[in-house]
Amino acid sequence: MATETTKTAIFTQEQESSKRQFRFNGQGILRWVVLIVTTVVALFPMYWLFANAFTPILATPPLTPILVPAFKLDNFERLLVNNKFYLNWMLNSFIVAFVVTTFHAFFDTLAGYAFAKKRFPGRNLFFVLILSTLMIPIHVTFIPLYIINRQFGLIDSLWALILPGTAWVFGIFLMRQYIQTLPSELEDAARIDGCSEWGVFRHVIFPLARPGIAALAIFTFVRSWNDFLWPVIALNKAQNYTLTVGVANLQGEFMTDWGIIFSGAALAAIPMVVFFLFFQKYFLEGVRMGALKG
Amino acid sequence: MTGVRKFFKQHGWSYLFILPSLATFALFTLFPVVWSFIISFQDYSLARGGKWVTPFYANYVEAFTILNGIFAVSIRNTLVYTLFTVTANIFIGLILASLIQPLSNHLRTFFRAAYYLPAVTSALIIGLTWAYIFNASWGFANWPLRAVGIPPVRWLSDPDIALASITLSAVLTIPATAIVLFSAAMGAIPQEYYEAAELDGAGPIQRWWNITVPLLKSTTLYLVVLYTIASFEVFERIYVMVPSGVGNSTQTIVTQIYNNGFKEFDFGIASAQAFVLFAMIAAIAVAQFRALRSDVEY
Numbered sequence: 001m002a003t004e005t006t007k008t009a010i011f012t013q014e015q016e017s018s019k020r021q022f023r024f025n026g027q028g029i030l031r032w033v034v035l036i037v038t039t040v041v042a043l044f045p046m047y048w049l050f051a052n053a054f055t056p057i058l059a060t061p062p063l064t065p066i067l068v069p070a071f072k073l074d075n076f077e078r079l080l081v082n083n084k085f086y087l088n089w090m091l092n093s094f095i096v097a098f099v100v101t102t103f104h105a106f107f108d109t110l111a112g113y114a115f116a117k118k119r120f121p122g123r124n125l126f127f128v129l130i131l132s133t134l135m136i137p138i139h140v141t142f143i144p145l146y147i148i149n150r151q152f153g154l155i156d157s158l159w160a161l162i163l164p165g166t167a168w169v170f171g172i173f174l175m176r177q178y179i180q181t182l183p184s185e186l187e188d189a190a191r192i193d194g195c196s197e198w199g200v201f202r203h204v205i206f207p208l209a210r211p212g213i214a215a216l217a218i219f220t221f222v223r224s225w226n227d228f229l230w231p232v233i234a235l236n237k238a239q240n241y242t243l244t245v246g247v248a249n250l251q252g253e254f255m256t257d258w259g260i261i262f263s264g265a266a267l268a269a270i271p272m273v274v275f276f277l278f279f280q281k282y283f284l285e286g287v288r289m290g291a292l293k294g
Numbered sequence: 295m296t297g298v299r300k301f302f303k304q305h306g307w308s309y310l311f312i313l314p315s316l317a318t319f320a321l322f323t324l325f326p327v328v329w330s331f332i333i334s335f336q337d338y339s340l341a342r343g344g345k346w347v348t349p350f351y352a353n354y355v356e357a358f359t360i361l362n363g364i365f366a367v368s369i370r371n372t373l374v375y376t377l378f379t380v381t382a383n384i385f386i387g388l389i390l391a392s393l394i395q396p397l398s399n400h401l402r403t404f405f406r407a408a409y410y411l412p413a414v415t416s417a418l419i420i421g422l423t424w425a426y427i428f429n430a431s432w433g434f435a436n437w438p439l440r441a442v443g444i445p446p447v448r449w450l451s452d453p454d455i456a457l458a459s460i461t462l463s464a465v466l467t468i469p470a471t472a473i474v475l476f477s478a479a480m481g482a483i484p485q486e487y488y489e490a491a492e493l494d495g496a497g498p499i500q501r502w503w504n505i506t507v508p509l510l511k512s513t514t515l516y517l518v519v520l521y522t523i524a525s526f527e528v529f530e531r532i533y534v535m536v537p538s539g540v541g542n543s544t545q546t547i548v549t550q551i552y553n554n555g556f557k558e559f560d561f562g563i564a565s566a567q568a569f570v571l572f573a574m575i576a577a578i579a580v581a582q583f584r585a586l587r588s589d590v591e592y
Binding site: 039043045046048063064103111114115118120121129135136137140141163169172201225226228247248251258262269275276284 | 304305307308309311312314315316318319321322323324325326327329330333338340386389390393394403405406407408409410411412414415416417418419420422423424426427431432434437440466467468470471474475478523526527529530533534537548551552555556561564565568569571572575576579
């Protein structure tokens, strides 16, 4: 990252020297063959899904694969006419992701700030406790969560997804790392000017931590939107499904109308793809900070 | 009294700041983990609650013996899947990160984004797409075979190859995280190392093998752990590619936990199996910790 701040002259010089160091062979043709082939391999499944979704398919897809889409919306139209819940699923996914993201963007920043900058008895104990649970497979919690949610009549409601969704601790860890890198002088100055502790957070930390919060919010949203295993356990009725659960059930519902099935899967992917194209920088920053798998 | 007041005046805000996150964490993670551990020693039913089993480890024995030891087969399947997926991910990630490193910033960003794009889509959608690609009657995978006259392969319904097909789909998902992290770590290697090696007459491949690769050791280790844990927990891909399973050949640890817990509602057995998974992941994490500690010495 340091290279970004160094002077252009040094920068290009470094680029030049690294160009020599990493080169496998003089021609570099092999490099481009590998890069292009792997890019095609990476993007092909998605492309093929979209090509099928945008080409009218009434029953079974043709034996000669569709490689160039017809750019027609027939499949999507049938999907939305025949499946009365698809838009509900999308709305449910959005509500859950939005509430969970808002919670983490605010409360994880608050907790991250306390762990990063404040000294209080029990700080290390709490932090180690939080860290040590990061390796626990989430599957361990599903049975008690199911029992609790049933007890309180929350199964088949969005609360069953929202409440456990707020318990993800990685955001605290992430915001602590981020806020630790912020200078303390501004906080001290605000305190001297008579700011309360809340005021320091509200007017100094929160604005300064915005890029970190943006990265946290974006991948919390994606994580929630893409979640599947707990939702498929907690939701039983079709109108309550989230998008992933609904799409997984399309095949059972429409049997051999593959046009509907393809368009249902493609439409579920579109929001995240668009989201990624807009906020790419934050995604890759999030990966670097260690928050995303993929 | 004044001592208590002073304590709260000084630290009250700090505790207030961590309280909401800590409360949801305690309620929806910590408490369920402890309860689940208790259930793993009980015969639990939703109607009448938990009853201790005798001997106390009975669920752990039954976890491995029910249905002719299908759980042991599931662990074996998971390990096979993990071995191939993790090896391929590390290898492909390292090669691709090395290849994009000398490119211009724009091109490097382009390739990182292209490799990353599929990863923002849920594992479920990606899995579904692969299920369609592997469809025996019209899937893309059989098209080149048909063109040269080979009869269609039943990628996902033939018990001998279903797990291999699923593993192949995971291997062909380009490991974007590895590329981004390797790429960042390579950028941090001091240029002097390469210059010195070049003066000593080391060629590009030698420099890569003797400088780049060893210096990426801790990143590699981190990625191995990350991918191993993710592979141990594989579920969505299996759930959508082979919805009802292909005999025992596609059962994995988490599909077993899911089946026992939420199809059979045998919570005791499912909890015991979940803790077996926990133990496997903990073992990997401890091994990583040891390896990192031995690293600090030089």
